Amino acid sequence: MTDIPAVDVRAEMLSGAKSLTVAAAPTKSRGVTSDLSIDEALLLHAAGWEPVDLVCGVSVVSVPMGVWNWGQGEITSAAAGHNAAVREASAELRNECVKVQGHGVVGVRVDVEVHPHHIDVELTGTAVRPVNQGAHPAVPASPFISDLSARDFTLLAGAGWMPVGLAFGASFVYAPRRSAGDTMRQKTQNIELTNFTEAMYAARESAMERMQQSALDVHGQGVVEVKVTEGPMHFARHAVGFTAWGTAVRLVADAHQFVQPQVILPLDDKIVAFEAQSLRGA
């Protein structure tokens, strides 16, 4: 009986997993994938850019047990986890973009989920590059990322601005508690609850502060389309989370280019669809 070499299952799995993580090198024959609409692709092309490929970056970061339940002030480990997850996912996305030789990613869909034990961040977008780059286009080491649509990207580029990256900030706090005595005393009064106000106000400000810091880190001059979300965590009512994020932009032209809009007046009537249901009465 001949010796059959023992199969190293672990090594096999590792090499399998590794080959999955390595994206196929782009070839000439490879088609373009993108989630842009036809209008957007056209606009992008008019501005001298073209889509290359659909890219994504995912990161899951664990949050220590029990941080949500009891405490005072800010939940720093959650904010740090959030920060790390976003940074990792952005780095992933940039890597993928470089691999397909894109110069940046537009229309990034941002999906952040905060769970009791982990924070998931998922970024998906379309890598783009300038048209007519020749055989060996110079790919920037750090491509830009932006959640602006291709339409907004075109508009901004026309005005002399370029997106540089996503700016993110998060902050989680425990809601303060009132003593029973205070609650009774204030029952009939019109009064500002200063400790609550301070806690929420400060948390919101620190989320925005972190967003600004991350914009400065990518050398942004401004952040547009800032979105703020807030609210109690669904698994821990006494913990309130704030996030702020937007696209950091930078003026690349010598000066802002004015767009000079014209006033138009569409003569379309609103289309009133006939609905059989409405005849029956409400």
Place this chain on the structure above:
Amino acid sequence: MTQPQDLPKDAAHRLEELEHGLFTSDLSVNEFLLVKEAGFHPLGFVMGSSIYHIGLQTRKWGESQELTKLTEAMYTARELAMNRMEEEATELGADGVVGVRLDVNYYEWGSDSAEFIAFGTAVKAENGQSYRNAQGKPFTSDLSGQDFWTLMQTGHVPQGLVMGTCVYHIAHRKLTQALGSVGQNVELPNFTQALYEARELAMTRMQDEAGQLNASGIVGVRLEEKSHQWGSHTIEFLALGTAVTKTTGEVTLPKPITIISLDN
């Protein structure tokens, strides 16, 4: 530089960063370009908030009346939030705040209390001219970037976000009244009158605020009616709008181009 006392520590740090040239704004790209087009540059996303405990006031079942204590609470809390937002804008040396949103949040842990928040983007004129209002404060306005540009084209400038509020308790009908109108087409005068009066009160208060700013008019007025957490017979009427004044003489507006789109 002296910091305002009641702004949080992080706010002061954040505003300092903004003074060094970075700007933030919740304006969309469209709005950003239009604000630039109007000759303004965004300075920063500004905010103010106040968590306020709203007192109790007894209502009479069968009597329509304004609940002055609740009106006062709703008004004061919004003023606090707005003032803090203005304070942040002043800190940045802004001429005004555009795209102001006023929100009310309720948290599970705060019974009878609500958080009033004001958000907006502080802007500054690029020609160095001051656009501050009659009181020397940055103007506030709930107009979008699009509306702001259009307003500026007409030679008007915003003066301030003005509001009036009135919390009103609407009387329940007596049983005999309710029975008497069964099956009939009839106006319910006490309901009509109560709603009418409450709306008028809110609007008058808004106009008074505009008067204090020496405004020549109010644009984009919205009238909101909400019961918040008070049950169906107690309603807050909130009137909100942007007070404006005319600065220049005659302006010739370009004739709009009429278009018809084929993509319906």
